Amino acid sequence: MGIRLRGLATGVADVAPAVETINVAGGVAMVDPTPGRACVWFLASDDHPERALGHVLLLSARHGITGVAVCFDDAAAASVAARRATALEPSPLVWVVDGRSLRRAEPAPALPLSDPPEAPEGFIALCVGAGVEPVVEHGIWRGEVLGLEVVRTTVVGTEAGMGAGIEVGVGRFDREAGAILHGDLPPTAALSSAADLVRRERHAGAGAHPLAG
Known part of the structure; x- marks a missing residue:
């Protein structure tokens, strides 16, 4: 997955050659601290991709880097992550893997509001x-x-x-x-x-x- 993430990331951004990939919970990541383009890249695994955004945000906070880019093979999971990302500032970049390249994920529609259930008796x-x-x-x-x-x-x-x-x-x-x-x-x-x-x-x-x- 590490080689794959590097190939995908370098297709859309200038990633420092010395940056190494690391295996982390929920996928694989690259932490590029280069001034002016500092970013944490993350490729979600197929196991619980819905958790990927949380994983990469924790990783970026640990390294003090605000730039975040997370990539998904699962288009549906990417859309949900893109919707959640709109509530963050700066908003993480959310990508969908399309063959050997990346395309930006479209945010999923907002969940419909529903009336809360009545509290159980007592x-x-x-x-x-x-x-x-x-x-x-x-x-x-x-x-x-x-x-x-x-x-x-x-x-x-x-x-x-x-x-x-x-x-x-x-x-x-x-x-x-x-x-x-x-x-x-x-x-x-x-x-x-x-x-x-x-x-x-x-x-x-x-x-x-x-x-x-």
Whole structure:
């Protein structure tokens, strides 16, 4: 992939000959620090190409380079990345591989707005009772404390069909561990405990605790 990326990039830009390709998460990259044309080039792999834009942005931030060019074999993934890139400044260049050359990707249409679903019965009251702010994002109801998610709703299967459940915790692993260790606690008690932990640790001067970030 490295040789291929160099060939594609040099077809549309002046890339310094000394720049080496590096294998990174999600693909292969070239970091060209040359003043006046500094750019991080990235060729997305076929494995989860939808993550490529995030990978190259992290790489560019690590090297302090604002120029970004990301190339895709998957035209659909390129279009979605091009749409997301329009929200960034400076906007990354998004390319589609066309044989041995590159062409600029056309941004995919904006996703249609939809009305958020109603909160499951009792969820708002549960959050308010624990001093947690209920919010809905991407169709999922969550509860936050100081901007950190501590509870979310889930869809669970029951003998009568599908229903709503809740998971308490900060992050997936905390939610899974909490379900095992504290599954016997009432939801109100479990949520209050998680919320209190965040309030204690998430403040200026809290040090290196993971919740302080």
